[in-house]
Amino acid sequence: MSNTIIRVENLGKKYIIGHQKQERYTALRDVIANGAKSVGRRLLKPLGKGESDPTVEEFWALKDVSFEIQQGDRVGIIGRNGAGKSTLLKILSRITEPTTGSIRIKGRVASLLEVGTGFHPELTGRENIYLNGAILGMSKAEIKRKFDEIVAFAEVEKFLDTPVKRYSSGMYVRLAFAVAAHLEPEILVVDEVLAVGDAQFQKKCLGKMEDVGKEGRTVLFVSHNMGTIGSLCNQGIHLKAGQIDCIGSVKKTISHYLMSFQILNVYSPGTLFKKNKKEINYNNFQILELSLLNRDSQLKLITKTWDYLRIRIHYYSPKNISNGSVVLEISTPFGNKLIQYSTRPLSGLELTIPEGESYTDCIIPCLPLASGNYLISLGLAIPMAEWLCWEENIATLEIVDNDVYNSKFPPTQNRTTIAVEHYWEFS
Structure with missing residues (x-):
């Protein structure tokens, strides 16, 4: 039986970017003249063929991305800002739909992508724990069995019955990570949101992600910290301008990523x-x-x-x-x-x-x-x-x-x- 838990084929995500026109003050005569021009264009080209809107631009955040991830892999996804890392995680987490391509995922996915993702702000911490567990397909008995462990890890006992909209960003992330990591998903997806927490809690989270990997579950982790990626992950994906530039062992991927800076930064001396x-x-x-x-x-x-x-x-x-x-x-x-x-x-x-x-x-x-x-x-x-x-x-x-x-x-x-x-x- 295949151990492939995630298969991505020819994945693409396109966004339409609108650019604001820089126009001078519009007088009544301009409105009338523009209206007449619009009518003329429609008479000459009823279907609007051959026209393009200069204020609209297509942007491919991801294009032709294909890879496979095996069960138990801890995969570090690296790349410069705007490379498509967060977009990829949102698609894998079923938050955003792809424009092209297909994804096959075996098992439940728990995601921690942004402060505020996955929690209802009006519900208390206690209610959100049960809500997230239900979304992951867990029974009330299963969630209750993990409840005390989640609360202890997040260190929010005093505020458990407070609406999460009153939480600080650090408290929010602590609880969100605790829920995502302890409700036993087959795949744990974590973006750089951990940077919001303090150093001690970051260390605690990284230790938990390592434990999750050792239990045979899969971890996808985005970070700019190559030291953390190198110690936590065994596989790596380097994204560049929305496409895979390198994939393989984490050591190979990090080396390729760091070499890209030396290649890119070739200018005159000084x-x-x-x-x-x-x-x-x-x-x-x-x-x-x-x-x-x-x-x-x-x-x-x-x-x-x-x-x-x-x-x-x-x-x-x-x-x-x-x-x-x-x-x-x-x-x-x-x-x-x-x-x-x-x-x-x-x-x-x-x-x-x-x-x-x-x-x-x-x-x-x-x-x-x-x-x-x-x-x-x-x-x-x-x-x-x-x-x-x-x-x-x-x-x-x-x-x-x-x-x-x-x-x-x-x-x-x-x-x-x-x-x-x-x-x-x-x-």
């Missing part, structure tokens, strides 16, 4: 990222260019440990933002965050983001990173309110050895990632 003019959407906030400069504000060709470094971030804003922020993160190739720099709240800088193109420099007087390759993520935000744009792993930063130990640098396998400048004193 420039880590530069958006093509044709790719700029002047209706959206976006990062245009990322470059490294030296003390003289010249492009820095080679970056070493403990170097002075000026990171210049060019961006575009469709409107003036009086209380904005630029955020820069540096992480390891496996997604472990090392450094986060922000104009606010960490630096306390009041930043106005003007309409149009501009740039902000982040100056690091002494770069505290050992040699190796690191990933840079960038974003614009309104502090404590919303992200205006966020580019995960937009570029690769390569740092080479600096002879900081006077030719007595420890062997590579013993080096730490962080190399902070420091001094010793003896008395």
Whole structure:
């Protein structure tokens, strides 16, 4: 008997995107003239053949996606923002219908995709546990048997009879994950929503997902943290622009994904990222260019440990933002965050983001990173309110050895990632 629990064939999902026309003030004469033109067009082309609406665009979030997943596999789905990861999970969870292709799934699917998915806000935590169990096809006796375990895992005993609309996002996710993981679905689907919880609870969830996999059930997990994907999953799928770019063992898939950054980020020396003019959407906030400069504000060709470094971030804003922020993160190739720099709240800088193109420099007087390759993520935000744009792993930063130990640098396998400048004193 086949152990294939999910089979996807030629899956595609198309969305229709509407673009707003930029029109001047419309006078009465314009309305009359446009009406006359419309009547004329209908007389000449009664069926409207050969016409296209320039304000409407087709967008394929997924196209020609095919794969099989075996029972007991723990599959990490990775890719850049907009690659189609969340769309794939929504289709597999039967939340969204595919445009093309077919899916065959054996068994019950429990999903945790977004804060708020699957719960009725007016019902209490207790009532939602029973509701979700019923949706999964479980009897009341089965749910009752797991009830105490769910409540203990979620740590929401005091609020069990409170409507979930009054829960914080962290409480909501704790209960939602506990329900999804403990009601014994054959397939557990989890998106990055776990990032809402605290570090201790994230660790607890990852441990539970590992246990679910060991019990022979299947886990599909989306994350940008390659360390977590590598330790939790045994199989991987790399999505790129809505299509499968690599599929296989998790080690192979992660390596392929990380190599794609080095291939993509080939620009002139000192420039880590530069958006093509044709790719700029002047209706959206976006990062245009990322470059490294030296003390003289010249492009820095080679970056070493403990170097002075000026990171210049060019961006575009469709409107003036009086209380904005630029955020820069540096992480390891496996997604472990090392450094986060922000104009606010960490630096306390009041930043106005003007309409149009501009740039902000982040100056690091002494770069505290050992040699190796690191990933840079960038974003614009309104502090404590919303992200205006966020580019995960937009570029690769390569740092080479600096002879900081006077030719007595420890062997590579013993080096730490962080190399902070420091001094010793003896008395």
